[in-house]
Amino acid sequence: MELKIKEALLSNSEMLFGMQVEEKLIQFQKTRKDVSGDLTLVIFPFVKVLKCSPAEAGEKIGEFIKGNVGNIDSYSVVGGFLNFVIDADYWISALSEMDKIEKYGFGEPNTKPTIMVEYSSPNTNKPLHLGHLRNNFLGYSVAEILKANGHKVIKTQIINDRGIHICKSMLAWEKFSPLNEKGERETPGNTGVKGDKLVGKYYVEFDKHFQIEANAIIEQWNAEDFSETTEEVGAEFNRLDESKTGKDEKAIKGIDGKIKELAKNQTSILREAKEMLIRWEGRDPQTYLLWTTMNNWVYAGFESTYKAMGVDFDKLYYESDTFILGKDLVDEGLAKDVFFRKDDGSVWIDLTEDGLDEKLVLRSDGTAVYMTQDVGTAVDRFKDYPDLQGIIYTVGNEQDYHFSVLFLILNKLGYEWSENCSHLSYGMVELPKGMGRMKSREGTVVDADDLMESIVDSAREMTQERGHLDGISEKEREALFELIGMGGLKYYLLKVDPKKRIVFNPQESIELNGNTGPYIQYAHARIRSLLAKAENNDNTAMGLKNVELQPVEKEILKQLAGFPNALNDAAKNHSPALIANYMFELVKLYNNFFQSIPVLIEEKEELKDMRLVLSRNVAKVIGLGMSLLGINVPKRM
RNA sequence: GGCCCUGUGGCGCAACUGAAUAGCGCACUGGAUUUCGGCUCCAGCGGUUACAAGUUUGAAUCUUGUCAGGGUCACCA
DSSP states (O other), rough: OOOHHHHHHHHHHHHHHHOOOOGGGGEEEEEEESSOOEEEOOOOHHHHHTTTTTHHHHHHHHHHHHHHSEEEEEEEEEETEEEEEEEEEHHHHHHHHHOOOTTTTTOOOTTTEEEEEEEOOOBTTOBBBBHHHHHHHHEEEEHHHHTTTTTEEEEEEEEEOOOHHHHHHHHHHHHHHHTTTTTTOHHHHHHHOOOOHHHHHHHHHHHHHHHHHHHHHHHHHHOOOOOOOOOOOOOHHHHHHHHTTTTOOOHHHHHHHHHHHHHTTOOOOHHHHHHHHHHHHTOOOOOOOHHHHHHHHHHHHHHHHHHHTTTTEEEEEEEHTTTTTHHHEEEEEEEEETTTEEETTTTEEEEEEGTTTTEEOOTTSSSSSSSHHOOOOOOOHHHHHHEEEEEEEEEEEHHHHHHHHHHHHHHTTTOOGGGGEEEEEOOEEETTTOEEEEEEGOOOOOHHHHHHHHHHHHHHHHHHOOOOOOOOOHHHHHHHHHHHHHHHHHHHHHHSTTSOOOEEEHHTTTTOOSSSHHHHHHHHHHHHHHHHHOOOOOOSSSSSSSSSHHHHHHHHHHHTTTHHHHHHHHHHHHHHHHHHHHHHHHHHHHHHHHSSSSSSSSHHHHHHHHHHHHHHHHHHHHHHHHHEEEEOOSHHH
């Protein structure tokens, strides 16, 4: 309808306005609730062109549209707004149209450019936590939304499987794992502990010993015992220690932090870890075997976590394969004068003209940093997928700076596709006050597996006491509890604008009333139950003419008609929250309808049929929309 | 300190990216079922959109400044 009006205005522009108006001037919006009408055209932009009052302009345009575009019942001008009342026939035929399409609102698959969505990208030294949940749900959902809009999508992650942090877990396991009666160290097999948890345990174990050793060194230094320290380090300590005098508490804390760093670098345990990293990079067979073994434990653990999350990937990238990539590009960049080399041999890029700093891209010893690798990986991905148009990186907002640098570098290296790369930056998930920030080494994380399990537990309790569970097998019940619990959790994390941070409240996430996943799931179950009871629920809206529409029914139809638009906006903004809000709006309208308007007991057949078709399409859109959030909907609950 | 993000009823969030009297959920108060699923619905209470200027016919939205919270400024990833 908006299109029809827009076309009519544009093609008759000369006659109406005496000049060709820009398309931008034609702005539609939803009609306010307290004004009668279905669609509103904003008149203000035309006032200047027509040189008359908004009321006159509105009359003129309204009269024209009513006479030249079909299905307009009436129009009214209120202030600078032209409100159209669209007739029932229009809405009924819209219903009939959407009813024919199984995936209503979706674009033709694989008809739009290929986009890669990266998400999750975990380290293999610790289990996934609450923050990963938001990351995974977001990335997965955005990928689904893009697919639904017709894009070809490649879901991927880069697995951080190498580096000093991995060696820390490996070393701690070798040093501290107790031996059982068969003389074996702990494995997932002989302990029953999930692989990623076991490796994570040794990462924490490393840190414990690391801290103890570092603190002991500081104590020695404080006692002026530098017997085990080199002269330079001793001098550095004294310099830092003296600089504390006269400083305030905050500054002292900062200096203490530096001293701690200094001491940590002197520990034997860190030295051993570094030596291990060197052995790994030299492909020492024994180290490599240990690395492969422990990583495989972790992958098995991750796999079960991803399965519980309901996410998947089309292609995996491993940092151990990609960390060398990018070095050639550094040479290329040097040749193009994009980068420059400092005296010590390190390579940098100067981004001061872009409002940023100088950034290191290659260490003085010639090894790659994270940035080098990311540049290389991006280029590599475009080689892997020649039709790739852009990459969306789902990564927390603490890396905003990193990504603005990355995209700038790619741009300066001459890759035009860098403009199509974006950072889907999301706010941190924080714990309620007093619980502090999540730090895996300090054991203050909310573990992903634990959280999902406890959410499903709550869903089980709540559903058992109020659910309609008769005649459902035990197995189906469990699947249902999972569906409700996970639906609640996903909805809770996705309904908020990605860039806003979330304070995670376990209580609220499992709430069933209000703007929640289960509220929407319930509406779906209810409709399915209604449809099941209807004798003939495969009727069509075809041939429904002259049916009278109740105001709520029309509201629902308007909302349904807006689904393609919502889908489009969500894709454009990379925001599942827009889908969630759309769903909630739709369900509220439907519940209102359900409460006040009879369906099955309606005597007039054509009304009953129309309401069934309406209900069926609401259920369909709920199912489609929720699937974009990675949420399943039940037939009963 | 530089840069980035955020600030909307007691709490949690919307507002189609500049339009009408700023919407909704939770909580609170009161009501609704001889009817298809009460995990439902209706009504009420509650806001100077952090503050101050500015641009505009029109600002929660854009600009500038101030304040508050968070992030980031590594030859870490």
